[in-house]
Amino acid sequence: MRDMDLDAFIVPRADAHQGEYVADADARLAWLTGFTGSAGFAIVTRDRAGVFIDGRYRVQVRQQIDTAHFTPVNWPETRPSAWLCEALPEGGRVGFDPWLHTRKEILAMEQGLDGSGVGLIGVDANPIDAIWPDRPAPPVGAARAHDDALAGESSAQKRARLAKSLRDDGQAAAFLSLPDSISWLLNIRGSDVPKNPIVQGFAVLSDDGHVALFADPAKFDGDLRAHLGDEVAILHPEGLPAALLDLEGPVRIDPATAPEAAFRLLERAGTGIALAPDPAILPKARKTMAELDGMRAAHRRDGAAMVRLLAWLDEQDPTTLTEIDVVRKLEALRIEQGIIDISFDTIMGAGPNGAIVHYRVTKASDRRLQTGQMLLIDSGGQYPDGTTDITRTLPLGQPSLDTIAPYTAVLRGMVAVCRARFPKGVAGAHIDALARQFLWQQGLDYDHGTGHGVGAALCVHEGPVRISRASNIALEPGMILSNEPGYYREGAFGIRIENLIVVRIVEAEQGRDMLGFETLTLCPIDMRAVDRTALSRDETAWIDTYHARVRDEISPLVDAATRDWLFRATSPIG
Missing domain, CATH: 3.40.350.10 (Creatinase/prolidase N-terminal domain)
Known part of the structure; x- marks a missing residue:
């Protein structure tokens, strides 16, 4: 310095x-x-x-x-x-x-x-x-094609659609710096970053639909180059600065996502700049029917893995297990269901470790499970056709009395969001309070957003939509979000219950556009720590209907012993 x-x-x-x-x-x-x-x-x-x-x-x-x-x-x-x-x-x-x-x-x-x-x-x-004397080399993970049938649209169709939006706005090109936007646009997936099937690189989309992709050429074999076609040029990343200096504008560039260095290069060249969001970011968030079908299929398989884990856990003496033991078991079950990778580092928080919102177990932090504690399991998988993210919190044995009120409040908040109906134009900021209302009544809250956007066989955390006080982007049909209220008592326990939901059109009076949510996640919610007397009739009905659906869709996918457990775990409470 x-x-x-x-x-x-x-x-x-x-x-x-x-x-x-x-x-x-x-x-x-x-x-x-x-x-x-x-x-x-x-x-x-x-x-x-x-x-x-x-x-x-x-x-x-x-x-x-x-x-x-x-x-x-x-x-x-x-x-x-x-x-x-x-x-x-x-x-x-x-x-x-x-x-x-x-x-x-x-x-x-x-x-x-x-x-x-x-x-x-x-x-x-x-x-x-x-x-940094031993700084690792940049990633060179192999890229692969993402099937057009899973995407629901070819790369050429996507590029033509976005190029038309550039022409309509009087823009000659757009600079893309988000790897998930580029991977979505080109229908490719990669292995540069663990848990995120993206190809790292930058891209320039021209108003004629051609793309200059600045990524290590060694990642792309002959088959993938053929898949991309002649309208996509693969160029070495070292050539990006010179290419930006040579661009004719106006160039669309996103001040919220693009690096300051790219702005400085365009300004140095005198290139006209159009400040606007990444042109792929909203189209990517609005999932196609094919993407939604893939996500539903992935969630059925993932639900089978989760149900098998929960049934197995109920058979164990918890004191014989550590957090790492349960992580390994769950990841092995997901491998059997065909995951490419987990979608993020599994959070397996026993007792006080559950109060660490983004806890990651290590050999140094690994706790032995104890009867009477809460176990928070937040995990997910990357499947060829979809991405999952689910959290379940369960008592190891009888729940302690101090967990029942907050657990019930978290569950009621999660159900409130799942049941919500709202007019077109409502944003995540308007939905967020629904999840917190029952915690607020107890003087409690949590220090994270209620939900994030989720990609389809892409990043488990995807912009730009979320359920958060900070999000003013209107929710639209096809957008997938997490719904995960929680409560954390430092040094004692953590509680979080999470389902993935997709925005859909719901019935409304004539002339009014109303939206709601379809739940994608298929796994029982542990009811042992719930004060059932606090649940309303509508909340009880939603839980029973959800559990009946879980039972119907997951029972054919598991063995007889697990099926017996599943029927018990989803028995009506009303």
Whole structure:
């Protein structure tokens, strides 16, 4: 930093593609600080270092970082600009890597620093890379074709549709930096990042439907090149800066997702810029009928794996098992159902570990299960035809009295969202309170969104829609979201119940467009910790109807002993 004349440097969790999961070569924050959460960043000055984390990671960060060197900072309550203004003198120089931050991030930081005398300096070389002696090589996972029949639309059709939208808006091209957008557009899948079947790269979509894909050519064999066709050129990533300098505009580019470096290159060339969202992001969120059919099929197979796990768990003495034992069992059952990979690191939180929202068991943290504790299982699979994400929380033996009220409130909130009907134009921010209302009545809440978007055989966390106070994007038919309220008591237990749901059209009076949800996830909800007297008649009816559907769809897929367990687990409560 002294050599670069910097007083501070920002170390984000993100890579150049702003992915939630990053390749080992891009895990700079984890390498420097030890913090492995999927969101956060560090700011390092010459005499202090803060690790900024939101409410999901405030327990985890203290377990992973060395507080003699790094200080946890609650974010967004503490803005990075405010922290920098306090930490640096006037005239302080704050370095950042323009490839690792979006234009939106940088503008927000500059606005926060306005008038402070502290300046942001984009650097050509990342100083973390200069001190990382054994930095892994970039990923070179093989890419593969995603069947048009599963996508419901060919890449040529998608490219033509998006190219027409560019022409209609008077734009000559669009710059794409999100690997899931590129993978969706080209009907390809990859193995560059664990648990996310994406191909890392950048792309330029022209208004005639041609695509220049900047990705390692070694990932693409002859069959895949034939699948892509002559309208898709595969170019080495090193050629991207020159290509951006040569583009004729206006070029559509998303300030919320594209790296600041791409803006600087286009501005240097004098190329006209059209600020607009990634043109693939909303079309990708609106799933085709073929994608929905694939997701339904994947959820049936995944439901069979989950039911087999839960039936097996009920037969065990929990004290003979550890969290890792259960993780291995579940992943083996999913392999039998044909997964390509898990869709994220399985969260298997026993007792106090369940209170860590994004807990990941390691050999060091592995807990032996104990009778009387709660076990939170949040997991999912990547299947060729769909992506799953499910959470179930169950008592190991008789539930403790202090878990019953919050568990019941979480369940009622999850059911409220599943049962919701709402007019066209409603956004996730309007739905979020439905999930929290029963917790709020008890003076309780949770520090994460109620739901995230989910890809179809793509990333389990997919933008731009979510069920969250921060989401103002209208929900539309075909959008898939998670529905996962929770409650976490630090040092004691965690509760979360999650189903995936898809937005659909529902019956309404003439002239009014109404939407609701179809539930995709097929697995019993553990009722042992439920105060059934607190359930309304409608809530009880929904649970019984859901369990009857689970029983009908999953029972043919499991063995006789598991089927007997399933019938008991889904017996009517009304």
